[in-house]
Amino acid sequence: MGSEHDETNCSSSDNNVLLSSNFALSSSLSSIITRGSIENSFFTIIDPTITNTTEIEEIVNIWVKKFKENPRTGTIKLFAVIINCFDVDVCEDAFIQFNCVQIFARINKCFETLTKTGSLISPEKVKKSIDVQKSLELFTAIFHYHSNLFFENDANKSYFIFLRDILTKISQSDFIGPRLLATSFGLKIVTGLIQSNNVELIKNDLDIFYTEFLIKRWKDTICIIREQVLLELIIWINIDSINFINDFWMYIYWALGDQSTSVQNIALKISNDILNMHSNIPKVKMLIKKIISVLANLLLSSNDGVVISALNLYSILPSVDEEDYMNKVESIALELIFSEKSKIARVAAKHFMNQMVNSQPNVLEQLKVLIVILEGVPLQIKLIASSFFVDAIYDLCPVLTDFKLISQLLSLDNLEDTEKHNLLILLMYVVKWLITGVKPEQKIAFMGDQNDIIQLHINTVEKIEYTTYMVIHLINQFKECDIPTHAFSLWILLQFIDFKLLQGSKIISDILDQGSLFYHTWNIPTILEMISKCLHIMTSNLEGSDQSLCLKFIKDIAQENINILKAEIENPTKNTSNILSQKNALIKIWSLAKYNFIPEDLEPLKYLSYYVTNLNNNSPTNIIVSEFALSAFMEVFRRTILNVPTNIQNNVYFEQSENIVENTYITFLNAMLITSSKYDPQMINICETAFLIVDDLLRIRFNIDNTNYLLDDDQNIKLNEFIFSLCHNCEYNDDLNILRLVEIFIQLIQDGLIEINHLITLLQFVKKELIEYALGPVFNYFCKKETGDQLSDVINLYLVYMYENIISQKSNFKNYTLKDLTDVATIITRILCQCTDQIGKRLVSTNIHRHGIQYAMNDSLSNPYSEYPFKQFFWILVSMCDILIPYDAQRLASDFISKPATQELINADNEYVLGYLYKLLELYDTQKS
Structure with a gap:
């Protein structure tokens, strides 16, 4: 930022004598003395007796004494304090007269010199x-x-003007750190002056300070300077709230719309303080109107701090006649309760609870407000929105865990069905959190995940109370259940019932009747999965006839759906309704087998095998294809053929077992x-399901007998075909x-279940x-030291594989160039640089370069002009030098140069060899310098 005004002389007209030649602020670097070389206190420039422990009050008294003895010397010493802050020392006899234009010119040259040496004070250091x-x-x-000292006579006043004007000029300089520091000094002078007894006498001088250090600096392009202005304004308002709010309230409003979120945060803090402590000041009402006009934008900020501060400000706003603005603000504030950012959601929820819930006349009305809030949420996102909502209000809303109260509410005749549904959706998350300690899952699509029914830390008392008050209401709700989200929440809520309390009661058969009805009439996989989980929990917790009833239910449902498959297999038809029946039967068998x-x-x-692609060669041609068929076969295979149970968390636990049907497994x-390798975007679910089953099968085999199933070459090719197609069709980085x-594929490699060479397939797509x-x-x-050889071998294989295909321009590589490969090599280097094991990193990096050199030197001197361009491979190695430490680079260079073949290539000015050597030596020279 250049000078904003031109003052040819900053002091009286006769003060035009040039600076003495011994002025230490010379533009010569040699004449600059940095503060780092001064061992005494920062303020020894005022008096040598001042130490690091001298209090400010004592330093002030020492300076006052100096000023009274000689105002000129006192001013020089005060100015020297400013100069010292720039890490520059100045001699006491630096000048004869006070000409701020020439002094600023010298100072500015110092700034230029310090900038070149990287020593100029930064905004961070100022702070x-x-x-x-x-x-x-x-x-x-x-x-x-002691401001009166500067106003005792005209001579002393000229010293004050000098300090003001030199600070003004520095505050307008091109250098950000000095600009901030000068602005800070100017603002602090104002802070002192407005607390002095001379305010009325120096009003004109203060106006100049306001103009230079508040008004002009408020327009500064650097946000940290605008921040400093606002921070000092807070202090001024605390000193004289009426005058400073009335005079400068518009600056607070403008700051709320600043491009810098840090400035906005400070402005929000000032606004909050004003509304809390100074709301009776006339101009505050105007500020409030302006705040409301921008508050909606602040609530939509991408900066969490701004949003939270804006919410806090909104919560203390008085009622004003700005209905349009306020309606918009209230709507946004309410939506923020559903924010995925929990800190923001909880602040919004606190305001919501205070304003809309706790203000209700009784607890029943409080509950009604909570469920009405969900009315405006679209059905397709209601589940996930509810999870965010519960996460935000759980600690603030004890009525949501009062099951006696909730049961009373559900019994009311005037409660609409939709309101009951909304309440049950909220309870789904509340009950889970209360009984198991597991907070609402944000990935609601995986509500069936094991976390939903983990009961390792059961709150037994709450579970008993929940069962006592709620089970009848849940059963009654099934009579009105025709919405998927409603059904989903009911079956989730049933999972937390204490079924041992219901042993021998009719409720068990009622639940099974409802389960049977759902299995006959519903085909939504996630809901059927919830029913299956509930059945599993019931079977595990019940005994005797009740448990037998559950097992019979499972068998009957399975029998009914297997019969559908059996009929179609034995008497194939092309009837559309039969195809749909088969699809639904597969979903039901899968959901049932997953937990039972x-x-x-x-x-x-036997019957599922007909629906598994590539498994039964005699499958009728009209048998439908479904990923649920593959998953159902896998679940039944896990339990029936391998006889390996899963626990409640769906984790498999295996003991030594000999009853593995090897042929079926293979x-x-x-x-x-085969299914996964035939990647088709139209059949993506089938391919992905098949791959997940491969992962599952490999892990099952290892967990049974602690040995890996070794894939043969053909199987490895099929696995690579899937991952290649998957990565090739990846269009978005947020998929x-x-x-x-x-990551599942990589975990197989990391766990040693498939070969590390599979990484080569992924490396082909590392640009994504x-x-x-x-x-x-x-x-x-x-x-690492133990496995680094494997990783470096894979990287070398990949680089050579790609290099040879690019050089030979094979059909699949015609669009690739060596530039593409060097780009990939650079990315690989970047990933390696982030590895944490330093020994392993050195091992991998040196291996890559040693093997790379060996490959590039394949055309020995007996055939130095081979048509195959091995030497161009050095380009690739150059792009991977950044991972080398200087010592290893020097060793590689020394070993390479010592070989006769290398010497001959150097003498022949081989550009590839020379370029590589220069890069290695450059790394070594960097360390030396």
């Missing part, structure tokens, strides 16, 4: 330096208690590999599903940010 802050405190104290054992005498695997594994599948992100952890895992 953090204890010496700088103490100097600012000194100026405030001097002008607070289907009796072997029903032969589920046949099913091959079928899934979490693809990232999840890639998603793949680069996924490779980070596995690189870090293998980049």
Whole structure:
């Protein structure tokens, strides 16, 4: 920022004598003495007796004495304090007269020199330096208690004008750190002056300070300077609230719309303080109207701090006649309760509870307000919105865990069905949190995840109370249940019932009747899965006839749906309704088998095998294809063939077992590999399901007998075909599903269940940010002393594989260039640089370069002009030098140069060899310098 006004002389007209030649602020670097070389106190420039422990009050008294003895010397010493803050020392006899134009010119040249050497004071140092802050405190104290010294006569006044004008010029300089520091001094002088007894006498001088250090600096392009102006304004308002609010309230409003969120945060704090403590000041009403006009935008800010501060400000706003603005603000504030950012949601919820819930006449009305809030949420996002809502209000709203009260509310005749549904959706998360301690899951699509029914830390008392008051209401709700979200919440809520309390009661058969009705009439996978989980919990907790009733229910449902498959297999038809029946039967068998054992005498695997692609060669051509068929076969296979149960968390636990049907295992594994390899965007769910089953099968085998199932070459090819197609079709870097599948693939490698060479497939797509992100952890895992050789071998194989295909321009690589490969090599280097094991990193990096050199030197001197361009491979190695430490670079260079073949290539000016050597030596020279 250039000078904003031109003052040819900042003091009286006769003060035009040039600076003495011994002025220490010379533009010569040699004449600059940095503060780092001064061992005494920062303020020894005022008096040599001042130490680091001298209090500000005592320093002020020493300076006052100096000023009274000789105002000129006192001013020089005060100015020297300013100069010292710039890390520059100045001699006491630096000048004869006070010409701020020439002094500023010299200072500015110093700034230029310090900038070149990287020593110029930064805004961060201005903020953090204890010496700088103490100097600012000194100026405030001097002008607070002793400003009268500068106004005793015209000569002393000229010294005051000099300090003001030199600070003004520095505050307009091009250098941000000095600009901030000068502005800070100017503002602190104002802070001192407005607390002095001379305010009325120096009003004109204050106006100049306001103009230069508040009004002009408020327009500064650097936000940290605008911040400083606002922070000082807070102090001024605390000193004289009426005058400063009335005079400068518009600056607070403008700051609320500043481009800098840090400035906005400060403005919000000032606004909050004003509304809390100074609401009776006339101009505050105008400020409130302006705040309301911008508050909606602040609530929509991408900065969490701004949003939270805006919410806090909104919560204390008085009632005003700005209905349009306020309606918009209230709407946004209410929506923020559903924010995925929990800090914001909880602040919004606190305001909501105070204003809309706690103000109700009784607790029943409070509950009604809570459920009415969900009315405006679209049905398709109601579940996830409710999870955020409960997360925000749980600690603020004890009525949501008062099951006796809730049961009374559900009994009311005037409560609409939709209101009951909304209440049950909220309860789904509340009950889970209360009984198990598990907070609402944000990934509501996976509500069936094991976390939903983990009961390792059961709150038994709450579970008993919940069962006592709520179970009848839940059963009654089934009579009115025709909305999926309603059904979903009911079956979730039933999972937390204490079924042992219901042993022998009719409620057990009522629940099973409802389960049977749902299995006959509903086909939504997630709801059927919830019913299956509930059945599993009932079977595990009940005994005797009740448990037998549950097992019979499971068998009957399984039998009914297996019969549908059996009929179609034995008597194939092309009837559309039969195709739909088969799809639904597969969903129901899968959901049932996921958590429950289907009796072997029903032969589920026999009939499911017809629906598993590539498994049964005799499958009728009209048998439908469904990912649920694959999953159902997998679940039944897990329990029936391998006889391996899962616990309530759906984790598998295995003991040594000999009853593995090897042929079935291999046949099913091959079928899934083939299915996944035939990647088709139209059949993506089938392919992904098959891959997940491959992962499951490999882990089952290892957990049974602690040995890996070794994939043969054909199986490895099929697995690679899937991951290649998956990555090739990845268009977006935020595709979490693809990232999840890639991470599963990587975990197989990391766990040693498939070969590390599979990483080569992923490396072909490392330019995609998603793949680069996924490779980070596995690189870090293998980049160790014990496994570094494996990782470096894979990287070398990939680089050579790609290089040879690009050079030979094979059909699949015609669009690739060596530039593409160097870009990839750079990314690989970047990932390796992030690895944490330093020994492993050195091992991998040196291996890559040693093997790379060996490959690039394949065309020995006996055939130095081979047509195959091995030497161009050095380009690739150059792009991977950043991972080398200087010592290793020097060793590589020394070993390489010592070989006769290398010497001959150097003598022949081979550009590739020379370029690589220069890069290695450059790294070594960097360390030396």
